[in-house]
Amino acid sequence: MAGSSESGSSPEEEMQISFANHSFFAPKKEINMFPDMGKWKRSKAYADYVGFVLTLNESVKGKKLTCDYKTSEPVEKLILLLNTLDRWIDETPPVDQPSRFGNKAFRTWYGKLEKEAENLVSNVIPRELSAAVVEAAVYLKESVGNPTRIDYGTGHEAAFAAFLCCLCKIGVLKVDDQLAIVFCIFDRYLQVMRKLQKTYRMEPAGSQGVWGLDDFQFLPFIWGSSQLIDHSTLTPAHFVDEKIVNEHHKEYMFLECVRFINEMKTGPFAEHSNQLWNISAVPAWSKVNQGLIRMYKAEVNIKDPVALFKEAPEFSSLS
Structure with missing residues (x-):
């Protein structure tokens, strides 16, 4: 949010002025061909969206779903x-x-x-x-x-x-x-x-099938792994243990996602969720979190079907 102007107006008043000068309209798809992806990645909307995801990722670090x-x-x-x-x-x-x-x-x-x-x-x-x-x-x-x-x-x-x-x-x-x-x-x-x-x-x-992280979701794995950073007992190796997942899924998004996968799919975990199985071998949740953020940027956020966003106005954000 912008600071106060020389006239002494408050940030809230300046924000009202900014909104008064902005025209809202229904978003439309702007990414129609592969070369358009460069425009999307260079846009402020892309930076705002990624910044939003990363800000929330930091805010939930080490915290349980059941916290105050x-x-x-x-x-x-x-x-x-x-x-x-x-x-x-x-x-x-x-x-x-x-x-x-x-x-x-x-x-x-x-x-x-x-x-x-x-x-x-x-x-x-x-x-x-x-x-x-x-x-x-x-x-x-x-x-x-x-x-x-x-x-x-x-x-x-x-x-x-x-x-x-x-x-x-x-x-x-x-x-x-x-x-x-x-x-x-x-x-x-x-x-x-x-x-x-x-x-x-x-x-x-x-879906990428067994080679994808999950059939439906991605963000709760990012934010969920951030929740588990520096956990005193739970390591990435634990999320393939169904007993531990059932004990802790109400406290951690990552484990709730795994619980839903276990509910919906049958057979060995390593076969129906190979990417997640591989992630369980990573030694620390911080490394899992960093890797998922890189994967999200590469596999989800720059793919053509996802890029519906239009340029956003420069107003207050969580950053």
């Missing part, structure tokens, strides 16, 4: 939003169909979100920033999966992170909300997405 943290009014409103999405799943049961995967009832569920997204977001964003609703709502709609393919992947996850990043940029979420963003909002988002995946048997979007 503040929950502001915007955080509580976002939880209500996610609770609404969860309730719609209950109200939209799967339909009988020949195909085992990709239940078409997801399209009915998604139709509700498409219709109500701006209303849901307007309940989170204050009235004086209502012009931002049309922009932020697109990221929310992009964050739950594709209604045509009935699939979900790390690009959709990134859209939700971008949604939260947008709320930080316009000052709805504050620096004091950092832990709540990961441990409360994002954790609740993961719960809803897992329920969607199980209920409608969604396909993995862009």
Whole structure:
């Protein structure tokens, strides 16, 4: 956020002026050909997004999901939003169909979100920033999966992170909300997405199969490994031990992700999750965390389907 001007106006007043001079509009896909990726990687939007992920990564370092943290009014409103999405799943049961995967009832569920997204977001964003609703709502709609393919992947996850990043940029979420963003909002988002995946048997979007980190998620492995840095007893070798995972999954995102994999897949862990199996051999969580960040930048954040973002205004951020 900019400092006070010579006229003595407060940062809040300057921010109002900045927003008054900014036009919000619905994001559109800007990466259409491979050469466009260079433009994306050089953009401020890319730097803002990566900075957002890394700032949250640092904020959760060494902390449990069950630790104490503040929950502001915007955080509580976002939880209500996610609770609404969860309730719609209950109200939209799967339909009988020949195909085992990709239940078409997801399209009915998604139709509700498409219709109500701006209303849901307007309940989170204050009235004086209502012009931002049309922009932020697109990221929310992009964050739950594709209604045509009935699939979900790390690009959709990134859209939700971008949604939260947008709320930080316009000052709805504050620096004091950092832990709540990961441990409360994002954790609740993961719960809803897992329920969607199980209920409608969604396909993995862009999955690399056994050679990918996970069929659906990536960010909780990054932030979850940061939680475990310098843990007194748990090492990377422990997450392949199902007993230990079941004992500690409510405290650490990484282990909750592994628990969900164990629930959804059968057979030896080394076969169905080879990348994770290899990671279990890394001696320290700090090394795991650093490696996952490099992998995220290389394998997720520069891939064409993920790059929906447009240039963001220079307002306050978590950095």
